[in-house]
Amino acid sequence: MDYRGIFEDAVDALRQEKRYRVFADLERIAGKFPRALYRDSADNAREITIWCSNDYLGMGQHDSVVSAMQQTAGRLGVGAGGTRNISGTNRPLVELERSLADLHRKEGALVFTSGFVSNEAAISTIARLMPDCVIFSDQLNHASMIQGVRQSGMQKHIFRHNDVAHLRELLAATDRKRPKLICFESVYSMDGDIAPIAEICDLAEEFGALTYIDEVHAVGMYGERGGGICEREGLMDRIDIIEGTLAKGFGVMGGYITANKAIIDAVRSYAPEFIFTTALPPALCAAARASIEHLKKSSVERQQHKRQARLTKAILADAGLPVMDTPTHIVPLMVGDARLCKAASDMLMDKHNIYIQPINYPTVPKGTERLRITPTPLHTDEMVFELRHALVSVWASLEIPREQASAEITASKLTSGDLTLPTVGG
Numbered sequence: 001m002d003y004r005g006i007f008e009d010a011v012d013a014l015r016q017e018k019r020y021r022v023f024a025d026l027e028r029i030a031g032k033f034p035r036a037l038y039r040d041s042a043d044n045a046r047e048i049t050i051w052c053s054n055d056y057l058g059m060g061q062h063d064s065v066v067s068a069m070q071q072t073a074g075r076l077g078v079g080a081g082g083t084r085n086i087s088g089t090n091r092p093l094v095e096l097e098r099s100l101a102d103l104h105r106k107e108g109a110l111v112f113t114s115g116f117v118s119n120e121a122a123i124s125t126i127a128r129l130m131p132d133c134v135i136f137s138d139q140l141n142h143a144s145m146i147q148g149v150r151q152s153g154m155q156k157h158i159f160r161h162n163d164v165a166h167l168r169e170l171l172a173a174t175d176r177k178r179p180k181l182i183c184f185e186s187v188y189s190m191d192g193d194i195a196p197i198a199e200i201c202d203l204a205e206e207f208g209a210l211t212y213i214d215e216v217h218a219v220g221m222y223g224e225r226g227g228g229i230c231e232r233e234g235l236m237d238r239i240d241i242i243e244g245t246l247a248k249g250f251g252v253m254g255g256y257i258t259a260n261k262a263i264i265d266a267v268r269s270y271a272p273e274f275i276f277t278t279a280l281p282p283a284l285c286a287a288a289r290a291s292i293e294h295l296k297k298s299s300v301e302r303q304q305h306k307r308q309a310r311l312t313k314a315i316l317a318d319a320g321l322p323v324m325d326t327p328t329h330i331v332p333l334m335v336g337d338a339r340l341c342k343a344a345s346d347m348l349m350d351k352h353n354i355y356i357q358p359i360n361y362p363t364v365p366k367g368t369e370r371l372r373i374t375p376t377p378l379h380t381d382e383m384v385f386e387l388r389h390a391l392v393s394v395w396a397s398l399e400i401p402r403e404q405a406s407a408e409i410t411a412s413k414l415t416s417g418d419l420t421l422p423t424v425g426g
């Protein structure tokens, strides 16, 4: 039996579809965000600018977050030493869960090793505990939510993305007496669009369904205290389960759900993904909590984030680059071809020291391959202009079509206020 050949063939199939993934070897430089050392295939290092990180606010290098981790590791050591049930429930973890419940104004919170695990564990466990439950799941839900739905083994209906009329149809066609769970996201990370949350809550009320929202791409970044889109729109109390990550806007690692005490206690008691794994280490919990608490009080990061995202969109669109218009901080640049998308990414890195990972199938549908750009508060105006220059040059070299550039947005126009942008602190 040629076991080795089986695996090589499997990977070759991906190569042929232009889906083979190459990871960038990075060493982020604390204090120089978003700069990092990149090592090429020959292990030669050079400094580059990252334009595709999900450390959306740079909190992974924030002084208060880094020192919380260092100090806690010094005092409590590095590992948790056990599962939650057997000696692993450490004080910083307890405090972290309180901080999260407070963030979303819920009775309780439960922390998992990642956002992926929190979705898989919570959705599957909650659905399984409701006899004869039917799940209604948005068509573009993240892989971790799909995994949770599958794992529950319950009947499911997929509604067209953000299509409230379709969701209504599916709910109306379901026996009123059966328990129902509606699963969706607030910010969808690849298109950067936002769900009609209030309308979905209206439907949930009308048809007696439980609501589960993934706010992974919104926590820390939206709302008065960083509670996400639901906080911004005054809808937190209308959602039964809010899920989030500690790894993106908060810049650390781990995932969580918040909900009423009954749901939290049930997931805590029944989800194998929660029970049979070692608890998060105290230093990591302390760092995550420092980040959450900082962002509850400080809005400077959110305002500057919004400004740099709007600036990036305006500058790139102005150069005739195919920026998708989004109501969020995510800036997708459509390429529409897997090979070109990879080539553009390679050229940005090799010629311009700019790192933007190509996003190909199955993360996005075939024909919608793109560069997903994530400006942060720490990308300077100068970096945005460098990005524009690099992209225009790459688009020309690869002969990717772009629209006619309008009158150039220049640095002077920007400072003279010709471009309407929110001001920091305003």
Ligand SMILES: *Cc1c(COP(=O)(O)O)cnc(C)c1O
Binding pocket: 114, 115, 116, 117, 119, 142, 144, 185, 189, 214, 216, 217, 245, 246, 247, 254, 255
């Ligand atoms: C990244 C992501 C997750 C998983 O979060 P991790 O903490 O990275 O495991 C869950 N949902 C969505 C929508 C995501 O994009």
